[in-house]
Amino acid sequence: MFDTAFLDIPALTGAGGTVHLPGSKSISNRVLLLAALSEGRTTVHDLLASDDTAVMLAALRQLGCGVDASGSTAVITGLGGRAVQQQAKLYLGNAGTAMRPLTAALALLGGDFELSGVPRMHERPIGDLVDALRGLGCAIDYLGEDGFPPLHIRTGQLVLDAPIRVRGDVSSQFLTSLLLALPLVASREISIEVVGELISRPYVEITLNLLDRFGIAVQREGWQRFTIPAGSRYRSPGDIHVEGDASSASYFIALGAIGAWAEGQKGIEIEGLGEASIQGDIHFIEAARQMGARIDASANSLRIRRGAWPLKAIALDCNHIPDAAMTLAVMALYADGTSTLRNIASWRVKETDRIAAMACELRKLGASVEEGQDFLKVTPPVLWQTAPIHTYDDHRVAMCFSLAAFNPARLPVRILDPRCVGKTFPDYFETLFSVTRTEPELVPVICIDGPTASGKGTVAAVVAQKLGYHFLDSGAMYRITALAATQAGLAIGPAQEPAIAALARQLPVRFADGKVFLGNQDVTETIRTEEAGMNASRVSALPSVRLALVDLQHGFRQLPGLVADGRDMGTVIFPDAALKIFLTASARQRAERRYKQLISKGISATLGGIQQDLEARDARDMSRQAAPLKPADDAALLDNSELSIEESVAQVLKLWQGTRPF
Ligand SMILES: O=C(O)C1=C[C@@H](OP(=O)(O)O)[C@@H](O)[C@H](O)C1
Numbered sequence: 001m002f003d004t005a006f007l008d009i010p011a012l013t014g015a016g017g018t019v020h021l022p023g024s025k026s027i028s029n030r031v032l033l034l035a036a037l038s039e040g041r042t043t044v045h046d047l048l049a050s051d052d053t054a055v056m057l058a059a060l061r062q063l064g065c066g067v068d069a070s071g072s073t074a075v076i077t078g079l080g081g082r083a084v085q086q087q088a089k090l091y092l093g094n095a096g097t098a099m100r101p102l103t104a105a106l107a108l109l110g111g112d113f114e115l116s117g118v119p120r121m122h123e124r125p126i127g128d129l130v131d132a133l134r135g136l137g138c139a140i141d142y143l144g145e146d147g148f149p150p151l152h153i154r155t156g157q158l159v160l161d162a163p164i165r166v167r168g169d170v171s172s173q174f175l176t177s178l179l180l181a182l183p184l185v186a187s188r189e190i191s192i193e194v195v196g197e198l199i200s201r202p203y204v205e206i207t208l209n210l211l212d213r214f215g216i217a218v219q220r221e222g223w224q225r226f227t228i229p230a231g232s233r234y235r236s237p238g239d240i241h242v243e244g245d246a247s248s249a250s251y252f253i254a255l256g257a258i259g260a261w262a263e264g265q266k267g268i269e270i271e272g273l274g275e276a277s278i279q280g281d282i283h284f285i286e287a288a289r290q291m292g293a294r295i296d297a298s299a300n301s302l303r304i305r306r307g308a309w310p311l312k313a314i315a316l317d318c319n320h321i322p323d324a325a326m327t328l329a330v331m332a333l334y335a336d337g338t339s340t341l342r343n344i345a346s347w348r349v350k351e352t353d354r355i356a357a358m359a360c361e362l363r364k365l366g367a368s369v370e371e372g373q374d375f376l377k378v379t380p381p382v383l384w385q386t387a388p389i390h391t392y393d394d395h396r397v398a399m400c401f402s403l404a405a406f407n408p409a410r411l412p413v414r415i416l417d418p419r420c421v422g423k424t425f426p427d428y429f430e431t432l433f434s435v436t437r438t439e440p441e442l443v444p445v446i447c448i449d450g451p452t453a454s455g456k457g458t459v460a461a462v463v464a465q466k467l468g469y470h471f472l473d474s475g476a477m478y479r480i481t482a483l484a485a486t487q488a489g490l491a492i493g494p495a496q497e498p499a500i501a502a503l504a505r506q507l508p509v510r511f512a513d514g515k516v517f518l519g520n521q522d523v524t525e526t527i528r529t530e531e532a533g534m535n536a537s538r539v540s541a542l543p544s545v546r547l548a549l550v551d552l553q554h555g556f557r558q559l560p561g562l563v564a565d566g567r568d569m570g571t572v573i574f575p576d577a578a579l580k581i582f583l584t585a586s587a588r589q590r591a592e593r594r595y596k597q598l599i600s601k602g603i604s605a606t607l608g609g610i611q612q613d614l615e616a617r618d619a620r621d622m623s624r625q626a627a628p629l630k631p632a633d634d635a636a637l638l639d640n641s642e643l644s645i646e647e648s649v650a651q652v653l654k655l656w657q658g659t660r661p662f
């Protein structure tokens, strides 16, 4: 997950590859609750691991449910119809699929519960559900504003002799919540009547489908009346699989429709979701087809390629696909005219006011947008612009705006607070980068070169982490090559030069979390020994190894960007880098830093000796024939003698921001 303040997505030029989707949020949280209300154990496979399911799992644990979750599998030992824990304060983040169904279930079970969430959750309506439950005799109080969480639930006096009435025109989750919870008290037949036009109907179909899997056969008369038969009881199916999330699929379906692909390539393939899906958002494929996407669909997979280009403008009632329809709004940027998305009033009460948010952010890119109470009209930009995209803590805003990176102006797109995708798709951007391509020169590189002990490694690693970029510690390359050669039984010297060069070209090196990996081996400490240093220096004297390492280093230039530290990054390896820094500090300062480092490790040294060594090494590095240590002509000089690491990082980031078009 990108846990950075922002993520700059370089202009993208192609898309192709296979996507494994995370599990459906709507199915995951329903299944978890149903399993909790059932008796016995349910094993949930392919469960979504995200913020929304984490709050549901935590709540179930607090209620006394057995939860054994590891990876994408969770074994739930159900409560069998009663909360073991009669008192709890539950924090439900911004998960509508946790807040609303748990409100209904706990109000019917009785006890003393407080349900709260993020500030936005306290602005999302729940009044229609509370009214329906109060009508049944449930005791629910508002702890903040009337009609909104946080809620206080107590034990009420249930009266179940009349049909329960619930409004369906603000959120379908209110009806879903009643349907999921009422079997708890269905000793007699219970009917629910929907007041007003029911929106987001396919989500109610997911509910009915899953209730059926748990032994509850709800009778439905149109979309107005739902009856839970007398004596209904939850029966765990034992094992249950969660489909891939159809709303999450919409970004990759759009990607296939937008990203040009070469003849012979397969376009975007999506596994774990297809026409047999029980999720309404699978119908997004019809909208995408209308816009020009070529989609081959099987029961459990999808293949998407670009068809019509530009895309065809669309006018669509989107009430049946409220979440995936946001993706259409961004696809509309690539259309041949004005697209209209209608009947989307519910957008205004979701993670943010999505109509206002989409209108505002689409305009930043140059689109003309007309917004109404329940519609959005998008006309593509005449002149594409770029600007930081505000994401309003809304995962879907973040995900769908990533698609703007295919803009013909080849402008990068800045997504603010990319972490918000954690609500339903924590690895969204990693997945995106795994199936998109761009020209190498569009992948930005920041080079930080400088003499030994200038702090360049530390500064570069922090800068990379703050930008969510890849990191290349080029100084470690020779050490790793030497280690790999030794492990392969090659004597380090001219006799084995071709073999070592071949090895170097393919080295499986990775820098992650301050560690260095050779394949799966953590070699962070091994390459720092005195012996490794000697071997590295011998390896670096072999010209064809140096050449091989150039290719290897170029290979680190990958989406979304790279920070490379070393001695010749800006001068030799990445001469076209967008920013080059030459980081220095006085020999005295550097010697002091090194001295402190050694002493803290219990290694004895003298300050004077270290300074002498440093100066000798500087002289050698600066006068060597191949790639001497010197600032690139276009490098910014940064003397950090008087700066802390944080201050140096801040300086680099400021210089970097100066090169960005935002
Ligand atoms: O029941 C569900 O799982 C959902 C229903 C929809 O909400 P509304 O019914 O409020 O439109 C949808 O937007 C949400 O992401 C998930």
Ligand SMILES: C=C(OP(=O)(O)O)C(=O)O
Binding pocket: 094, 095, 096, 097, 323, 350, 351, 396, 424
């Ligand atoms: C509306 C959404 O979420 P929630 O389940 O919190 O309503 C969504 O995921 O787009």
